[in-house]
Amino acid sequence: MEKILDLISREVEEAFEVNGYDRKFGRVSLSNRPDLCEYQCNGAMAAAKEYKCAPFLISDKVADSLKDNTMFSAVDSVKPGFLNLRLDNEYLAVFLRQMSADAGRLGCEKSKEPKKIMIDYGGPNVAKPLHVGHLRSAIIGESVKRIGRFMGHTMIGDVHLGDWGLQMGLIITELKVRKPELVYFQDDYEGEYPKDAPFTISELEDIYPTASAKSKEDEAYKEAAMQATYELQHGRKGYQALLSHILNVSVSDLKRNYENLNVSFELWKGESDAQPYIPDMVQKMKDDGFAHLSEGALVVDVKEDSDTKEIPPCMILKSDGASLYNTTDLATLVWRMQDYRPDEIIYVVDKRQELYFTQVFRCARKTGLVGPETELKFLGFGTMNGKDGKPFKTREGGVMRLEYLVNEINEEMYKKIADNHTVEEEEGRKTARMVALSAIKYGDLSNQAAKDYIFDVERFTSFEGNTGPYILYTIVRIKSILKKYQAEKTLPESAQILAAHSDSEKALMLEISKFNGMMESAFVDTAPHKVCAYIYDLANAFNHFYHETKILAEPDAIVQAGYICLLELTKQVLEICIEVLGFEAPEKM
Numbered sequence: 175m176e177k178i179l180d181l182i183s184r185e186v187e188e189a190f191e192v193n194g195y196d197r198k199f200g201r202v203s204l205s206n207r208p209d210l211c212e213y214q215c216n217g218a219m220a221a222a223k224e225y226k227c228a229p230f231l232i233s234d235k236v237a238d239s240l241k242d243n244t245m246f247s248a249v250d251s252v253k254p255g256f257l258n259l260r261l262d263n264e265y266l267a268v269f270l271r272q273m274s275a276d277a278g279r280l281g282c283e284k285s286k287e288p289k290k291i292m293i294d295y296g297g298p299n300v301a302k303p304l305h306v307g308h309l310r311s312a313i314i315g316e317s318v319k320r321i322g323r324f325m326g327h328t329m330i331g332d333v334h335l336g337d338w339g340l341q342m343g344l345i346i347t348e349l350k351v352r353k354p355e356l357v358y359f360q361d362d363y364e365g366e367y368p369k370d371a372p373f374t375i376s377e378l379e380d381i382y383p384t385a386s387a388k389s390k391e392d393e394a395y396k397e398a399a400m401q402a403t404y405e406l407q408h409g410r411k412g413y414q415a416l417l418s419h420i421l422n423v424s425v426s427d428l429k430r431n432y433e434n435l436n437v438s439f440e441l442w443k444g445e446s447d448a449q450p451y452i453p454d455m456v457q458k459m460k461d462d463g464f465a466h467l468s469e470g471a472l473v474v475d476v477k478e479d480s481d482t483k484e485i486p487p488c489m490i491l492k493s494d495g496a497s498l499y500n501t502t503d504l505a506t507l508v509w510r511m512q513d514y515r516p517d518e519i520i521y522v523v524d525k526r527q528e529l530y531f532t533q534v535f536r537c538a539r540k541t542g543l544v545g546p547e548t549e550l551k552f553l554g555f556g557t558m559n560g561k562d563g564k565p566f567k568t569r570e571g572g573v574m575r576l577e578y579l580v581n582e583i584n585e586e587m588y589k590k591i592a593d594n595h596t597v598e599e600e601e602g603r604k605t606a607r608m609v610a611l612s613a614i615k616y617g618d619l620s621n622q623a624a625k626d627y628i629f630d631v632e633r634f635t636s637f638e639g640n641t642g643p644y645i646l647y648t649i650v651r652i653k654s655i656l657k658k659y660q661a662e663k664t665l666p667e668s669a670q671i672l673a674a675h676s677d678s679e680k681a682l683m684l685e686i687s688k689f690n691g692m693m694e695s696a697f698v699d700t701a702p703h704k705v706c707a708y709i710y711d712l713a714n715a716f717n718h719f720y721h722e723t724k725i726l727a728e729p730d731a732i733v734q735a736g737y738i739c740l741l742e743l744t745k746q747v748l749e750i751c752i753e754v755l756g757f758e759a760p761e762k763m
Contacts, residue, residue: 175272175281177691179203179213182245182259186215189239195221195232202259204688211250211258212684218255229255263673266683270671273686274743280750282690284326292330292510293319295522296432296439299336300424301345301382304431304576306566306629310555313618313756315522316437317702318553320754325697330514333428335444337421338502341382343403345420346413347395348385349373350402358412367412371419375427378420407449417446431577436611436756448505452497455505455543456490464541465490476536485529488537503534507543518549520700525554525624553700556626558618566629583610586635587643591763605760610635612642612757619755620706637763640710645752648713649759651720652745658726659738671743672736678719682744685715689747693754702755709751716744 179202187200199217206214218236222229230253237251248260273281295315298308319329349372350359356372357363373381389396406413425442432438456472459465464474470493477485488500510516521531531552538544560566568574588606591597597605617634621627637643659665674680688708696704725741728734752758 175276175283178269178687179691182213185243185245189236192239193235211260213259215257222255233257263680267671267673269687270683270743274671280689280746282693288326289517290328291322291518292332292514292516293520293522294332294334296333298428299341301378301420303379305573306558306576306579308576310558310618311522312435312437313615314555314623316756317619317754318700320756321697324754331439332441332443333439337444338446340399340403342406342417343399344385344389345381346402346416347399348381358416367415371423375423378423434580445502448502448509451505451508452501455508459541474537474541476533485532488533500534504538504543507538511544516548518551520551520553522553525556528552528554553623555623558629559626561628561630583613583631586631605763608758608760609643609646612646615755615757616642616706619702622703645709645713646759647763648716649745649748650763652741653761655725655741665738666735669735669739671739678722682715682719685712686743686747705751705755709748
């Protein structure tokens with residue numbers, strides 16, 4: 175189903191053409207003065223320069239050609255040369271009926287050229303609990319994935335675990351101090367290693383910070399950790415068995431926490447999965463003449479003549495031959511291209527890493543790891559800050575565990591629900607979790623990804639204003655009206671959306687009509703905030719219509735049935751939108 179802006183533009187473009195002007199000047203946009211019109215075309219202003227005449231002479235002719243067009247209720251030429259357009263109410267109603275008939279998609283066409291897109295988001299380190307710093311990558315990445323999938327693309331999310339390097343050596347070293355009797359540390363052990371991990375997630379989360387602190391104070395301890403890392407990376411079986419335990423215990427806990435955020439991944443790959451690809455990759459870079467030594471380190475130059483600022487070389491190996499994050503990310507690209515051949519890879523990471531990813535992307539292109547047919551996209555996000563404008567912390571000044579933040583907001587929502595309604599605790603807590611998740615996700619996603627934002631629990635959990643709970647409250651209100659209608663009447667088979675009876679009803683219908691264009695734009699621009707902005711406008715339009723219209727008290731049964739059809743479509747649009755944002759609405763609040 176074509177977007178309504180495209181349909182309107184086509185009519186205006188043809189009107190330009192029949193009057194002897196290039197149709198390119200007939201492109202229509204949403205009005206920036208909704209008090210004057212619904213759509214506008216400013217093409218006569220640009221056309222006047224090309225055709226060397228006053229712009230209002232062009233807009234007058236075009237307006238005259240459109241005066242009998244049934245798509246419009248009004249077409250006005252306004253000096254110095256603007257075209258102000260209003261849609262015909264019946265035309266708009268027919269458009270919405272077509273949307274309503276397209277169950278599940280509501281007129282939003284899938285891409286004619288579907289892509290295979292991988293998204294690198296999440297990025298937690300194993301053996302460490304998720305903290306608030308992991309929130310944005312998970313929430314934004316999940317929404318981008320869902321939007322892409324709705325638009326018909328194959329979306330593959332990879333958590334990209336931090337499971338390699340010195341942190342693993344630190345854990346092994348501290349575990350050896352605490353439990354030296356374990357078979358994993360016996361050089362002459364030849365049997366099978368135990369299937370059960372010799373530690374719990376709680377113990378593991380204590381081991382790493384303890385080991386990290388010790389390594390900063392005790393040089394011998396740090397040397398032991400570096401040696402353990404070396405032995406792990408060079409195939410010591412006992413240490414690799416420990417790594418498997420660390421991964422199994424950590425991933426189980428990570429999955430539980432991500433599930434609480436309604437975030438999932440198709441792949442649970444880590445840096446360790448890239449290690450087998452490194453030797454051949456490095457050798458090829460040397461053989462092809464891309465990699466060279468610089469102060470003992472192996473680097474690839476990625477500076478380009480057009481650069482206006484310094485872009486340092488991409489380091490492949492340190493002077494001691496050890497790999498780095500760069501090495502791992504490049505080797506990860508090797509297996510992604512080999513196993514999946516994606517058309518696009520999106521990295522959802524902190525925007526402060528932009529220079530780093532510029533180096534990695536350029537190195538991958540220059541050395542042929544990734545061909546020109548595969549797009550590499552950096553989706554950098556800003557910082558989640560507290561009310562003081564600084565990165566979000568606990569009251570004690572530490573980095574808050576994500577689990578604690580989610581629990582805190584769940585409790586806040588439960589108190590609000592329990593204070594306002596008589597509700598069974600189990601049902602109340604289930605509803606509170608759903609509303610709390612909307613508060614967290616909408617609070618984040620309603621901001622443009624690249625911008626820093628203030629995480630204000632009080633504002634985000636409000637049932638009023640531009641918040642997730644307000645959106646859910648609107649959906650629940652619609653559900654309630656539909657249930658009351660269904661309890662008393664049966665919707666006639668002939669029921670359909672009718673031409674608007676009021677300005678507020680038409681305003682709601684106009685908002686609904688923007689749905690497919692908005693979804694396409696949100697995908698193309700990798701911009702979940704556009705979905706948020708849309709559903710906030712849609713919720714406002716519905717609530718304005720609701721307060722002005724006696725829906726259930728409407729005496730005309732046909733008109734009332736039309737209202738019910740319009741409400742059902744509004745609900746479906748809102749539900750699709752919150753689904754791609756990663757949350758859902760309860761039955762009541």
